[in-house]
Amino acid sequence: MSLREKRSETALTETVPGGAWLIGLLGWFVPGAGHVAQGRWGRGLLIGGAVMAMFIIGLAFGGHLFPIGDSQGVSGWSPLLQVPPMIANLGAGLLYLVCWVTNTGFVEQAKLETFEYGNTFLLVAGLLNYLGMLDAFDIAVGRKP
């Protein structure tokens, strides 16, 4: 049996417990909570702390978040360019949603010299949380210790 056949057979026979999806969702919603819910306090606090710190520092630097479904009067295909960074921002879960509901951090503050650093911190915070979410999911499935 070739390696590719073995891999496809493993993928077909592996069953994902329902709780793993909830753990993944929890890990996305509250950074680090997916690990904490599985008793990995150290990892959860490190991931959650790093993601939250990046997000808050990003806002403090004057970075701006990309909104969900608001093209800000831009027509044509241009609004599509807002989608990838919005997906990255959305990775911060509750942090992004709180900002969205309270309309915090969506205004570009170009007068601050650190605003581009802020944008980067906000984008990377979301992307790192996606990584943490996948790690929590892998632990719940049993792929990682």
Place this chain on the structure above:
Amino acid sequence: MKHLLVMILFAVLVATVFGVVARNSVRERLLYGLKIFAEFIGIGLALAWLLYFFPF
């Protein structure tokens, strides 16, 4: 100086998450996190010096 401090802060936070998710034992995580941090800083400084010689 401010740019360097921001880069160091960014490298610390990203290396923390990478170190936590990428390896299995505590020792491996620590070493991997330090390696990622050193790569961020080293490559950042190297690129900064390279770009210094470009007039644009």
